[in-house]
Ligand code: ADP
C-alpha cells in the first residue's frame with residue numbers, strides 16, 4: 199500500500215538555525231494523525247512543508263508516492279485549516295466557500311452542489327448569506343473547515359484550528375471534526391499542543407520535541423508504553 203504522505207529524513211533550517219532534524223514518517227490512506235508537542239517543537243513547520251508553504255531543506259517528501267519536494271501547494275491535492283480562520287471579511291459565507299472553486303473555473307452547478315453539501319455537513323446552511331463578522335467563533339471555524347471540504351482534498355491539514363475557541367466549544371468541535379473524518383474519510387494531519395485533543399482524536403500520534411520525533415504510536419501505545427520520560431510527561435502517562 200502506498201502511503202498518502204511519506205517523509206524521508208526531512209530537515210528544515212532557517213539560515214543557520216535548524217528547526218527540523220531528519221524526520222521519517224509514513225501516513226496511511228484515511229488515517230487521522232495528530233502532531234503534538236510543546237510550542238516551538240516544529241509542528242507547524244512540518245505541516246507547512248507537507249502543504250508546500252515552506253520548502254524543505256533536506257530529505258524527501260512524498261504524497262501518494264510522488265516526490266513533491268518542489269511541487270506547488272495547489273498541485274498537492276491538499277486543503278489546510280488555520281488557527282486564524284482567514285475568512286474573506288467582505289464576502290458572504292457562500293462566497294467564502296465558493297471563491298476558491300470559482301477561481302479554479304469550476305462550473306457553477308458543481309460549485310453550488312459542493313457548497314450546499316459542505317454547508318449541510320457542517321450545519322451552516324442558514325448562515326450562507328451572512329458576512330463573517332455576523333458569525334460566532336464556532337460558526338467562523340465551521341466556515342473555515344467548509345472552505346477546505348469543498349475542495350474535496352485527499353489530504354486535510356489542520357493547524358491548531360480550535361485554539362481560539364472557548365473550552366466548551368473546543369470540546370464540541372473536537373467531536374464534530376472526528377465525525378467529519380468518519381464521514382469523509384480523508385487522510386488528515388491535525389496539529390495541536392493539547393494532549394487531550396491528541397489522545398481523543400488521533401489514530402496515530404506523532405510526539406515532537408525540538409524538531410525531532412520522540413515517538414509515533416496509537417494513543418493507547420503512548421499511554422502504556424511511552425518510550426522516554428519526555429513522552430510520559432507530555433502525554434500524562436503514569437510511567
Ligand atoms: P510549533 O508549531 O510546534 O509551535 P514551529 O514549527 O512554529 O513550532 O517552530 C519551530 C521552530 O522554528 C521555532 O524555534 C521557531 O522559532 C522557528 N521558526 C518557525 N518559523 C520560522 C521562520 N520563519 N524563521 C525563523 N525561525 C522560524
Ligand code: MG
Nearest residue numbers: 241242243357
Ligand atoms: Mg504552531
